Amino acid sequence: DHYNPIVTTLVGMQKPVIAAVNGVAAGAGASLAFACDLRIVADTAGFNLAFANIALSCDTGSSFTLQRLIGRARALELLYFPRTVAADEALTLGLASQVVPAGELAEVVTDLAARLAAGPTVALGAMRQSITFAADHTFTEALEFEGAQMTRTGQTADHAAAVEAFLAKQTPVFEGR
Numbered sequence: 781d782h783y784n785p786i787v788t789t790l791v792g793m794q795k796p797v798i799a800a801v802n803g804v805a806a807g808a809g810a811s812l813a814f815a816c817d818l819r820i821v822a823d824t825a826g827f828n829l830a831f832a833n834i835a836l837s838c839d840t841g842s843s844f845t846l847q848r849l850i851g852r853a854r855a856l857e858l859l860y861f862p863r864t865v866a867a868d869e870a871l872t873l874g875l876a877s878q879v880v881p882a883g884e885l886a887e888v889v890t891d892l893a894a895r896l897a898a899g900p901t902v903a904l905g906a907m908r909q910s911i912t913f914a915a916d917h918t919f920t921e922a923l924e925f926e927g928a929q930m931t932r933t934g935q936t937a938d939h940a941a942a943v944e945a946f947l948a949k950q951t952p953v954f955e956g957r
Contacts, residue, residue: 786812786840787811787812787815787840790812791815795896795901795904795905796818796904796905798818798896799813799816799818800885801819801820801822801826802824802825802885803824804827804828805825805826805827806828806829806830807828807830810827810828810829811829811839811842811846814842814849815840818878819876820876820877820878820880820885820892821867821871822881822882823867823868823880823881824867824882825867825882826865827875828865832860832861832862846859848915854873900933900936900938900939900954900956902932902933902936903938906932910929914926938956941954941955942954
């Protein structure tokens with residue numbers, strides 16, 4: 781009742797989602813981070829799927845997201861034998877998108893969020909939706925979904941501005957519409 785609505789919102793959002801991990805994200809905290817598109821992790825941080833240590837199954841969507849990040853076998857290993865996966869290993873495994881010095885975490889995440897916010901947000905959201913859709917559908921269905929998203933984003937003011945800027949050899953300014 782508590783975590784599932786949160787993780788469902790994270791996974792279903794029509795915009796990029798960034799997790800800033802500063803410390804050990806354990807259990808549901810790790811699961812919430814895995815539901816995000818990008819996980820920026822402090823070099824002093826890590827992940828621990830501690831469920832088995834307290835005789836619980838996994839939750840907060842980790843059965844869905846974890847195996848998509850690192851594969852079924854590795855996901856089961858981390859669930860069966862909980863341990864803290866340090867930042868550098870998390871990066872190697874695919875649990876982290878980037879590892880940064882702890883003192884720079886807030887600045888790096890803020891800069892990344894600003895870059896995304898200044899981008900073609902409708903298109904970024906469509907990309908996110910397309911990747912999510914394709915994970916559970918056939919190739920043909922994914923192509924159809926992509927086509928619909930391409931049509932939708934091709935009609936945005938941001939697309940028109942990007943084409944105009946390209947022709948003028950300028951940098952486009954996106955407005956999210």
